[in-house]
Amino acid sequence: MASSIIYGPVPSWRLGRSLGIDLLSTGGKTCSFDCVYCQLGMTVHPEVERKEFVSLDRIARELKAVEGIAADYATFSGMGEPSLASNLGEAIRLVKSALKLPVAVLTNSSLIPREDVRRELALADVVVAKVDAPAEELFRKINRPVGSQTLAGILKALKLFREEYHGKLALQMMFIEANRDCAAGMAEIAEQLFPDEVQINTPLRPCGAAPLSAGEVAAIEREFGDFKNVFTVYEASKPEVVPFDLAETLRRRPGL
């Protein structure tokens, strides 16, 4: 499957065998952020406007080739921020009907202030939303937004989304040196957003930022003591999987 928009399955610490759907599939990363820890390298195509990158016809054709594949989730992720694709909602419907798998979307939350993005994300069974900083300055330092997005605007919209969304909302928080001492502030944010789970991450795959140690992550987890469903990447187990196209998979998940 040359130039496939579908890749994996990849082992995911919270989604099991995750079949990736890349609605961007651009040559380099297309994103509204340029996170210091991004495993995809620098944002080659900075973008904040939605548009169609891959047609629904092409998605439908490629879905036929993976029908029946063993996976736990079909996950919208890939070469950047999936909600930049203006056909995300239609693609979620298509994938659900073709693969009969629960659908997850991994989003950096930057476009969630848009009503159309919230409406489309709400079609997914699971939304994993990124929040990495408790304050604007740190948000700009870690996530390096390429437009005028603000943390305040994103958090306000995430609250709205939580009120509207009846699926599973997971907050994914990436901890590195820069926000290592911010766990209490991050737990306060989580309290306001009523997520179904909190995922405490640190970059264990090769990237431009060093991971925190297991001890440092455990100390961060203790700040989230009021939450029932808190998971850390160090405690996670991952399933064994064999991607059907290793090259296409490694392009989106270097080091798997």
Ligand code: SF4
């Ligand atoms: S939001 Fe995701 S894809 Fe975009 S720069 Fe950050 S880590 Fe990379």
